[in-house]
Amino acid sequence: MKTIDVCLTPELLHLHNIENSIVVVVDIFRATSCMTTAFANGVGSIIPVATIDECVAYQQQGYLAAAERDGKTPEGFDFDNSPFSYMVDKVKDATICVTTTNGTLAITKSKSAVKVMVGSFLNLGALATYLKDQQYDVLILCAGWKGKPNLEDTLFAGALVERLKEEFMIEEDSALMALRQYQNAKDDLLSYVASSSHVRRLQRLGIQKDIAYCLQHDLYDVLPVLRGNALVNM
Amino acid sequence: MKTIDVCLTPELLHLHNIENSIVVVVDIFRATSCMTTAFANGVGSIIPVATIDECVAYQQQGYLAAAERDGKTPEGFDFDNSPFSYMVDKVKDATICVTTTNGTLAITKSKSAVKVMVGSFLNLGALATYLKDQQYDVLILCAGWKGKPNLEDTLFAGALVERLKEEFMIEEDSALMALRQYQNAKDDLLSYVASSSHVRRLQRLGIQKDIAYCLQHDLYDVLPVLRGNALVNM
Numbered sequence: 001m002k003t004i005d006v007c008l009t010p011e012l013l014h015l016h017n018i019e020n021s022i023v024v025v026v027d028i029f030r031a032t033s034c035m036t037t038a039f040a041n042g043v044g045s046i047i048p049v050a051t052i053d054e055c056v057a058y059q060q061q062g063y064l065a066a067a068e069r070d071g072k073t074p075e076g077f078d079f080d081n082s083p084f085s086y087m088v089d090k091v092k093d094a095t096i097c098v099t100t101t102n103g104t105l106a107i108t109k110s111k112s113a114v115k116v117m118v119g120s121f122l123n124l125g126a127l128a129t130y131l132k133d134q135q136y137d138v139l140i141l142c143a144g145w146k147g148k149p150n151l152e153d154t155l156f157a158g159a160l161v162e163r164l165k166e167e168f169m170i171e172e173d174s175a176l177m178a179l180r181q182y183q184n185a186k187d188d189l190l191s192y193v194a195s196s197s198h199v200r201r202l203q204r205l206g207i208q209k210d211i212a213y214c215l216q217h218d219l220y221d222v223l224p225v226l227r228g229n230a231l232v233n234m
Numbered sequence: 235m236k237t238i239d240v241c242l243t244p245e246l247l248h249l250h251n252i253e254n255s256i257v258v259v260v261d262i263f264r265a266t267s268c269m270t271t272a273f274a275n276g277v278g279s280i281i282p283v284a285t286i287d288e289c290v291a292y293q294q295q296g297y298l299a300a301a302e303r304d305g306k307t308p309e310g311f312d313f314d315n316s317p318f319s320y321m322v323d324k325v326k327d328a329t330i331c332v333t334t335t336n337g338t339l340a341i342t343k344s345k346s347a348v349k350v351m352v353g354s355f356l357n358l359g360a361l362a363t364y365l366k367d368q369q370y371d372v373l374i375l376c377a378g379w380k381g382k383p384n385l386e387d388t389l390f391a392g393a394l395v396e397r398l399k400e401e402f403m404i405e406e407d408s409a410l411m412a413l414r415q416y417q418n419a420k421d422d423l424l425s426y427v428a429s430s431s432h433v434r435r436l437q438r439l440g441i442q443k444d445i446a447y448c449l450q451h452d453l454y455d456v457l458p459v460l461r462g463n464a465l466v467n468m
Contacts, residue, residue: 008242008383009246011245011246011249012243012245012246012381012382015245015380015381015382145407146249147246147249148246148249148406148407148408149242149407149408149411150407151407151410151411154407154411171431172382172431173379173382173383173384173385173388173430173431174382174383176385176429176430176431177383177385177388177411177415180415180418181411181414181415184414184418195410196407196410197405197406197407197410198407
């Protein structure tokens, strides 16, 4: 039987063998929710890069560019890391270069996997349906916050484990803990995450609307996957 | 206000600043439950060491010695890593040298803290009472399993956070997740842990009795603390 596992932060990724796994990277607030929304709005591809400088270099070559550090957008970029900023005509068929505090690092760290995909509550159903049909083990990689686990990514991991638990075997306690946390939270996710450290951080930035949006399930049938250095919609 | 935080595995300890914290090391199945039991039965001191070889060297010098690897006891040691093996007369005032798969490493990694203490459900109340009166932040360090988080240590962390949450501020999501996991589990801890990876591992070794014992709360008023290279009862 295929296995499903959860890695609560990229700092623990070296403990997992991902050569025969599909890695699903998640950064709910807000990198992977933005990416899902971008593809749902017709973006052609997204290039994740590690640094602000690389991102600026792409922008100078004519690409659209998005950057985030510590929940805020540095000056001069085309998107403000709110998923709503991707609901505009200019994204159609565009290539966007993106760097974020946690999410893009998680993607680049996973490159030795069979496939690297991007997950969020917004494309949970599409992702679950796709993964059920594949022959590979699944590792859900939570981007976390500066190396530490966070609540919202763990809850997403639990949601995906719940959707896949009939077809996959749960091997380790991280997956079990994420599943139970989600089962305990799912009837009112918004209240459940309200006291998390990152939500408190985001609320200080005034983006409650983003938070509610990013917790909606199954909004889009998109499957972002890493091909070479760019994410595309499968 | 003092803060309380949880580190889900020693692999993440470098992300925490412990210079002004009391670190509580926990390895419920079974290292720190054994240590608590040993002190409750009059052990004088416990020397945690990293390797089997070091442990054998101490034994050859006349110390009592306990070793565990992958849940099993190698041949030739005085205790079998069951807490019940410490309920004997010979432990009174003795010095015991101990090495285990996960617990002793977590202790030795924490040496730069203000104090390193040992926690288990068995001495939860004594520990909580002591920590409330101190001026330091608290970090609960889960020993986990070979670098990965585990369910039972996380549940203990949640239990201690619950006892301390009026006096300490919860800063990060790991503490919040541990707290909620415990609150969800506490009415029937034994069933809740039954599906964990380590309990399945232990059940194959036939030690259900140890598991039930290690989940009992507030059995002993002991406070094991690291002094130099040895744990003593405060």
